[in-house]
Amino acid sequence: MNINPIVSPKWLLARMYEPDLVIVDCRFVLGSPESGKAAYAVSHIPGAVFLDIEEDLSAPVGTHGGRHPLPEPLELAARLGRAGISSASRVVAYDDQGGLYAARLWWLLRWLGHDDVYVMDEGFAAWQAGGFPVTDVTRTVVPASFVPDVRGDMLADVGEIRRALGDPGVLLVDSRDASRYAGEQEPIDAKAGHIPGAINRFWKGVLDDQGAWLAEPQLREQLAPVIRALDDGREAIVYCGSGVSACPNVLALHRLGYPQAKLYAGSWSDWISYSDNHIASGEEE
Structure with a gap:
């Protein structure tokens, strides 16, 4: 791996x-x-x-x-x-x-x-x-054969998130910035807030001030609550607004030796598309 x-x-x-x-x-x-x-x-x-x-x-x-x-x-x-x-x-x-x-x-x-x-x-x-080479020439691509072998266990859907609510064996991790997580603002999606029970770990926390990935000790500090949960045998499901900005957190956990963290691909924008799904605001850590 x-x-x-x-x-x-x-x-x-x-x-x-x-x-x-x-x-x-x-x-x-x-x-x-x-x-x-x-x-x-x-x-x-x-x-x-x-x-x-x-x-x-x-x-x-x-x-x-x-x-x-x-x-x-x-x-x-x-x-x-x-x-x-x-x-x-x-x-x-x-x-x-x-x-x-x-x-x-x-x-x-x-x-x-x-x-x-x-x-x-x-x-x-x-x-x-770094002064490395760049070009405006588009590569001539030779088509290739990519055969998928889907890993369904990497993915969580809305049904799994609903079942996770109130389950102490599952930790939900919201990767959006703190103000969106808390419901103080929502510049993109139709509703503000977060999935009930989720903690917040903004995805940019895996980077330093220059935009480089943190070294492993600092990554462990940034993701400490998630790591503790995984070490305790709990499941971690990471989400964001649309399933994109959660990926750096999933990648960081993989890098630290925790490839079992799942992605809720639809994320917040999927969650709020169901009118009966509950919404929380404020802090939950």
């Missing part, structure tokens, strides 16, 4: 032309969906392909499933194959948001049974700041 999926720009620079390596640009800006693709067209890591969070790595939005619904596994596998990712590929993803969107691809690939996937630390800005 790939315990440390974070790699440095120098690590990638040394391997970027190896034939089994596929580099994926996952840049995206919420509320400006074309900006990532436009940034890729201007400048990207040589050889990188572009995958869009909404067009490629999510299903169309429906009544339920949240703002970034999970794609069907076979459809996602086909899209990955068209991007040149095979079942034998090593994949390195990057973005310019501290790994927020790259971690979504990391999680999706692992969900499909593919472990050889990494996130580049610090993102494209660090690559540029």
Whole structure:
């Protein structure tokens, strides 16, 4: 199992032309969906392909499933194959948001049974700041065959979350910022608050002030309540607004040796799509 999926720009620079390596640009800006693709067209890591969070790595939005619904596994596998990712590929993803969107691809690939996937630390800005090569040339992609082997135990749905309410054996972890968790503001979704019983661990807490991933001792401190729960044999289910920003917390737990943490993929935007689901506010830690 790939315990440390974070790699440095120098690590990638040394391997970027190896034939089994596929580099994926996952840049995206919420509320400006074309900006990532436009940034890729201007400048990207040589050889990188572009995958869009909404067009490629999510299903169309429906009544339920949240703002970034999970794609069907076979459809996602086909899209990955068209991007040149095979079942034998090593994949390195990057973005310019501290790994927020790259971690979504990391999680999706692992969900499909593919472990050889990494996130580049610090993102494209660090690559540029290091003086490493960039290009505006789009790679010619040779389609590949990606055969999924879905790991259903990585995923939680709304029914599992409902059953978890009041269950001392399950810890719910909200990855949004503290004000959204507390219900003080909600700039994106239709209702404010959090799932009852959830604790808050903002996903950016896994990064330092420069946007680099924390070292393991600091990660353990940031995620201490979750680690205690897992060490006690409890289950941890991580969520956010739409199943994207929870992925860095899931990745951090994986890095620390806790791959059993689940993702509630629909997250808050799915939870509030059911009118009978309860909503909490304030602090619960």
